[in-house]
Every structure is written in structure tokens, then in C-alpha cells.
Amino acid sequence: MSENKTSNDMWGGRFASGPDAIMEAINASIDFDRKLYAQDIRGSLAHAAMLAKTGIISADDERKIAHGLNTILSEIEAGEFEFSARLEDIHMNVEARLSKLIGPAAGRLHTARSRNDQVAVDFRLWVKEELERIEAALTHLVEAFLVRAEEHAATVMPGFTHLQAAQPVTFGHHLMAYVEMFGRDRSRVRDALERLDECPLGAAALAGTGFPIDRHMTAEALGFREPTRNSIDTVSDRDFALEFLSVAAICGTHLSRMAEEIVIWATPQFGFVNLSDAFATGSSIMPQKKNPDAAELTRAKIGRINGNLVALLTVMKGLPLAYSKDMQEDKEAVFDTAETLDLMLAAMTGMVKDLEVNKAAMKKAAGHGYSTATDLADWLVREAGLPFREAHHVTGKAVALAEERKCALEKLPLADLQTIHSAITDDVYSVLSVANSVKSRTSYGGAAPAEVRKQIRAWRRRLKRGASPVKKS
Secondary structure, eight states: OOHHHHHHHHHOTTOOSOOOHHHHHHHOOHHHHGGGHHHHHHHHHHHHHHHHHTTSSOHHHHHHHHHHHHHHHHHHHTTOOOOOGGGOSHHHHHHHHHHHHHGGGGGGTTTTOOHHHHHHHHHHHHHHHHHHHHHHHHHHHHHHHHHHHHHTTTOEEEEEETTEEEEEEEHHHHHHHHHHHHHHHHHHHHHHHHHHOEEOTTOTTTTOOSSOOOHHHHHHHTTOSEEOSOHHHHHHOOHHHHHHHHHHHHHHHHHHHHHHHHHHHTSTTTOOEEOOGGGOBOOSSOTTOOBOHHHHHHHHHHHHHHHHHHHHHHHHTTOOSSOOGGGGGHHHHHHHHHHHHHHHHHHHHHHHHHOEEOHHHHHHHHTTTOTTHHHHHHHHHHHHOOOHHHHHHHHHHHHHHHHHHTSOGGGSOHHHHHHHOTTOOGGGHHHHSHHHHHHTOOSTTOSOHHHHHHHHHHHHHHHHHTOOTTSOO
16 A cells, blocks of 8 residues: 555545645644654553443454554654654554554544544643643752752842842842742643643544543543543643643743843852853853853743744634644644753753852842941831831931942941931941841841741742642641
């Protein structure tokens, strides 16, 4: 049997001749959907077992089908399987090979099934497995942040707004902000897994089937919570792919923000961190350079992920129900995003673990820009009884005087501060150092080292019991 004739047989008797070469090229998806081979075979094994149990095919045919499918799986994993573009996709490639291996019994496998529900189950299985991998990678990343946050719970650094020094914080507190961000990403992954955990198999082309199939059996066999509930929606739905891309885009954005900070911190102008040689490169012309390439590439790759999300949203936005071939464009976007995000997560985990922190540079920078001015205003409210707006005005005058004298706030003599407001006493100096400023931030979720350590302990408890990161400990 020629390859072209095999393709025609798969389509059915309506087509008298094979596809034109251009049609073949635009129609074929095997170059990328071969990634679904394990899921496709797994789905077919479950379908065949169900067909046999319900009496739709014989037990002997089911045994032949199972043996043939497992043989094909071994061939693919050994690199011995020949994929053909003329057979369009992974489903028809597997079915054609199965026919050669076991003969007529192969033709019974597709009973009560369409490529529409077949690809839906394959793709859901693949996305489900990828989300589980991403959740594990995010957990490793959060654990890396927790280790470094605990190490630097009391390492003073400037906190920024508008990239201007605002108030002193600690490096541990700053890192814990990313723990919260990546924790929400873990939560979104879990939410996405919950929503996609429905089995499409048995919806057939769009209307279900008249055969007495057991959809709950195949759902359970494939590890889904339950079957989908509407056959039209089942083959029309790519929400799970869109949600995967959305989750990846948000997570990738968080990774990009952290990467940007690493790039800034690693500059000589900041000097807060040094990247290990494992995550930096040199210059071909300037021997002194150490470039933060891993961070820069992590920052850049979010563009690919965002582009993939917009691409699939655009594909899906005008499609009528039920299945349209446009939906074949879903897989490359998801596969590329998965590969990109996996790499970004691995790179960031490595960078965080290897970062060398310059505590002295951070502490020095924490005092720049009159970063304890808010502490002076708070002291005036708390100790002198001033309304905050008046305290803000008094503090502004103190900052202006310090700027004029070219000194830090804590270096202004008491007599000069008292000329601004007579209520200021010697006790004010207890809050004007960056170390005391940080220690005073004891509100829940604040920057005080003790509070940072409390949040680290809470996060470790969450991870240990596998709880959702958005739940209170």
C-alpha cells in the first residue's frame, strides 16, 4: 500500500486523489504534534480497553491493539519510528503503523472516537503533565528564595519606589516579595490543573456517539477527575491551553522582573550582587567585562511567551463551534512556551542559589536619599503628638537642611533639628539609622528581620504540607 493511498484510506472514500503538495504542507502537523506520541498511545490504550469491556470490540482485538500500540511506543522511544508528513498528524501516523503491525484489528480502534476528541485528550494530558512539572519547578524556586531570604533576613538594603531610594528594608524582605509572587504562580497552576481535569474522550466529532461507551472508565484510566459534560464544548474548548499560556505569561513576567533587578544590582554603579561564572559571560573585546547574560535572556524570553498567548487568543477569538482546523495552531504556541518557561525557571533558580551578595554596598546605599525621613515623621507623630501632615512638613524641612549641609539626617545636630521644631529631642536619633529603621517595621508582613523570619517559617510550613500558598498558615 502506497503512503498516499494510506492517507486516502484514513480520510475515507470521499476523496478520489491525494492532496496537493501545498495542501500537504499546510495541513500536516506531525513535525510538532509528534510530541504527543506518549499521550496519544496512552489515550488509545484506555479507549481500546473500554471498547473491549463494553463489548464493542472483542477481547482478542483489544489484546492485539494493546500489543501493537506498546510496540509503536517502544519504536518511537528507540528512535526507530518513521514519521510521515503525508499522514498529517501523530494520530494517523500511529494508526497507520498499527495497521501494518496487527492488520484489520487496528481498524476497530477508532470505533466511537474522532480525531477531534482524540487530540483534545492528548493535548489535555500533555498540558496537565507540564503544569505538574511547572509546579514542581516553582516549588524548587521558592525554596531557593527562602534559603537566601533567611540568610539575609537582617541584611540592610535600600527599598525603592520609582527606582529611587525610599525606605530601608532588608535583602531577605525583598526576596520574600518574590516568594509571594511565585507563590501566587503556584496557586494559578493548581487552579488551572483543577479546571482542565476533565476527560474529552468519548465526545467523538462533536455530538457524542451511539455506541454504549463508558466515559467514566476512560476518564479514570487516564487520571482525570471526570468526563467533560458537553460534547460540542469538549471539541471546541482550548481554554486549558489559553489558561496555560496565561499562567506562563504571568509567571514569566515575575521572572523577568527579578532578572531585571539582578541586571541592575550587578552593575558597578550598584554593586549589590555578583553573578557566578556559571550564569555570566565575558566580552569578545573588553576583557574586564562580566555580563549578566542569563538574567538578560530570562528578561527577554517573556516576549516569546506573551507573543504565544496573544497568538492563540487571536486564533480562537472568532471560531464558531465546534472544531475548526485553525485549532491546530494551538500546539506550537504551548510547546514553545513550556520549553521557554522551563528554561527560565531553571536559570532563575540557579542564579538565586549562586548570587554573591555585597552586604557592605547594600548597607551603604540604604542610607542614601534620606531614606529614614519617614521614620522621623513617624517619630514626630508618635512621640511629639503632631498630626502626620504637619510631621511630614517638618521632616521635609529637615531633609532640605541635610541636603544643604550635605550630610545624612542622623548627622544633623540636635540644636539644628530643634530650630525646625522644638518638640524634637535626643531620642529622635534612635530611629534615624537604617538599622533601627528596619527593626522598627514590625507590622505583619513588614521589613523587620523578626517579621521576615516569621514569614519564612510560615512559607516552609505551607510547602511542607503542600498547601495552597494563598491560604493563611
